[in-house]
């Protein structure tokens with residue numbers, strides 16, 4: 001593996017770091033407290049090319065590789081994991097699926113606005129009774145000839161209220177099980193589509209997570225992505241890349257926890273010396289740094305395989321499984337290193353600890369990643 005970053009990749013990382021520090025850091029605590037969606041910041045991220053990084057420039061995207069995406073996700077997540085989940089869903093679950101499996105008309109209609117951040121997308125797979133068990137879709141898309149009639153409820157949808165375009169998985173032919181599921185593009189203003197309540201969350205409180213209700217929503221046939229019955233495969237293939245995004249989000253939280261711990265340990269004095277001079281703190285920092293390095297390598301490996309168009313489903317599951325565990329561990333240690341100051345909002349690390357937890361749950365829980373990995377390893 002060659003991870004010598006190119007000039008362009010280094011420039012993307014520097015731009016993301018600069019943006020995160022100048023535009024996301026001021027106000028991040030207030031947005032978390034108020035559960036305020038970072039609308040202005042997401043607009044700026046769109047203008048800087050972070051909302052459709054890998055989309056072909058002919059559809060308004062950045063034409064960048066997945067390695068650049070990992071680098072940018074890490075830097076943005078070091079500061080604001082609420083903003084980075086919006087970025088991850090838009091890039092990997094919405095733009096990617098549309099670009100790779102959409103018709104030319106669908107790409108031209110939806111991608112330019114999504115890739116430039118003028119509009120935000122949402123990916124709607126989970127339901128009240130179909131989370132990990134994603135093939136058990138209860139939402140139905142009845143084939144009515146020139147349109148589908150969509151009925152059902154989706155749960156936990158990121159960008160639920162801020163999106164304009166929703167990719168909705170729904171069952172058309174239950175006899176065919178997951179091969180009867182379709183992915184439909186639903187626009188915000190379609191009749192019968194209602195955005196439900198906003199979830200009051202432990203972490204990533206700046207992102208908006210909603211349930212969505214569909215009652216006899218007429219979705220034109222031309223809004224189906226791919227062939228009849230392709231929806232579940234599309235969802236799984238999109239999630240393989242999505243998991244690289246969330247792994248990088250977790251990496252960012254882990255790395256942010258480390259950076260803040262190093263700075264604090266060099267500043268805080270106890271027993272006549274900086275706490276960084278105490279071996280107990282040094283060893284914590286050593287463990288945290290080693291874990292960040294390992295998580296980063298797994299993220300970059302998955303991204304590199306994706307860029308080379310090799311199979312990356314196992315690599316992305318491994319990256320997500322490990323990076324999310326490291327995010328949790330490093331955030332807890334960062335709070336410990338900060339002592340009492342770690343327990344209050346001003347020092348950011350308590351937010352990291354709350355934000356880290358979701359990375360072990362969404363886009364497939366850690367248990368689901370182990371299913372994906374073990375099936376690959378044992379086959």
Ligand code: CAA
Pocket residue numbers: 085089123125126131132133134135158178232233236237239240313362363364365368371372
């Ligand atoms: N890549 C490609 N295809 C995959 C796949 C993968 N990673 N995982 C499964 N598939 C395919 C299988 O090959 C199979 O297709 P065929 O029948 O054509 O061979 C089909 O999907 C069904 O797979 P299984 O038979 O393995 O089905 P299962 O029910 O035993 O298990 C599962 C499937 C892997 C557990 C899957 O349901 C899963 O990944 N669950 C987790 C769901 C998830 O990640 N949800 C995330 C929602 S989005 C989100 O969370 C966004 C956010 O927060 C920001």
Ligand code: FAD
Pocket residue numbers: 089122123124125126128130131132133155156157158159201209358361362363364365366367368
């Ligand atoms: P369950 O599937 O009920 O799992 C409960 C527990 O059982 C977990 O620990 C799980 O690992 C374990 N478990 C389940 N099955 C097995 C098994 N076979 N073997 C071992 N253990 C198992 N979904 C979307 O579609 N789009 C989104 O944008 C989105 N955003 C989200 C944002 C937030 C903040 C949250 C909380 C969730 C979001 N989700 C989204 C949903 C998320 O993907 C699901 O919550 C997740 O996949 C788990 O499903 P569940 O909550 O139904 O848990």
